[in-house]
Amino acid sequence: MTFDSDAVRTVTFDSYSTLVDVDAAERALDARVEDPEPVSKLWRSRSLEYTFVANHVDAYQPFYKMNRDALQYALDAHGVDLPPDERDEILAVYHELDVFDDVRDGIERLRDAGYDCYVVSNGNPEMLSSMVEHAGLGDLLADTISADEVRTFKPDAALYRHAAGRTGTPIDEIAHVTAGWFDVLGAKHAGMQGVWADRKGSPWEPFDGRPDLVVETFHDLADELGA
Incomplete structure (x- = not known):
C-alpha cells in the first residue's frame, strides 16, 4: 500500500x-x-451483481433500470407486493440522497489546491445530474463521467480508461476515491491509484491486493495531498 501524492x-x-x-x-x-433492512441490503447487492454479470453477457442497460430490476427482485424475494407507482417512489430516492458531511469541504480543499475533481460512476447521466444538484457540488466538480458513455460498468478497465481520456489526464496521474472495494481494484488494475473511503471501519477484502491509500474522510485525503 504505497500512495504517491506527488504523482x-x-x-x-x-x-x-x-x-x-x-x-x-x-x-x-x-x-x-x-422489515426494510434485509430488503434494502438485497436490493443493493443485487443491483451491483447485475452490473457485474452485464459486463460479461452483453446485457448492458442504464443503471437506473438495473436498480429498478434489483428492487423488484428484492421485493419479490421477501414477498412484498407493491404497485408500480410506489416502487417508482422508492427508486426516486436515488435522485435525492444525502451527501456525507465531509464531502463538500473536502472537495473544496482539493479544488482550491489545484486538483481537478470529477465523478466517475455507474449511474446514468440523469441520476448523476440530480445527485450533484441535490448535493450542491456542481461548483466544485469539473464534470461527471457515466458508465453509460461506454456502456460498461465498473470494474471494467474500459470505464477508467475512458474517464482518463475525458479528464485529459494520464491515467497514472489520477487518484480514484471510492467506498467500493471492487472499484478500488478496478481503478488500480486500469492504472490509477486506488483510494478506499472506509467510512465504517470495515475490514478490507482479502483479495488481489490492497488500496494505495485508506481514508476515513475526505479531509484525510486532502491532508495526504497537501491541500
Whole structure:
C-alpha cells in the first residue's frame, strides 16, 4: 500500500456510498415494508451483481433500470407486493440522497489546491445530474463521467480508461476515491491509484491486493495531498 501524492493531478470520485449515503434507500422502504433492512441490503447487492454479470453477457442497460430490476427482485424475494407507482417512489430516492458531511469541504480543499475533481460512476447521466444538484457540488466538480458513455460498468478497465481520456489526464496521474472495494481494484488494475473511503471501519477484502491509500474522510485525503 504505497500512495504517491506527488504523482496526482486529478481526483475522481465514485458517487453512491462515496459522495452520498445510499442508506437513505432503506428509509424509503420504511413506510411500505415491515422489515426494510434485509430488503434494502438485497436490493443493493443485487443491483451491483447485475452490473457485474452485464459486463460479461452483453446485457448492458442504464443503471437506473438495473436498480429498478434489483428492487423488484428484492421485493419479490421477501414477498412484498407493491404497485408500480410506489416502487417508482422508492427508486426516486436515488435522485435525492444525502451527501456525507465531509464531502463538500473536502472537495473544496482539493479544488482550491489545484486538483481537478470529477465523478466517475455507474449511474446514468440523469441520476448523476440530480445527485450533484441535490448535493450542491456542481461548483466544485469539473464534470461527471457515466458508465453509460461506454456502456460498461465498473470494474471494467474500459470505464477508467475512458474517464482518463475525458479528464485529459494520464491515467497514472489520477487518484480514484471510492467506498467500493471492487472499484478500488478496478481503478488500480486500469492504472490509477486506488483510494478506499472506509467510512465504517470495515475490514478490507482479502483479495488481489490492497488500496494505495485508506481514508476515513475526505479531509484525510486532502491532508495526504497537501491541500
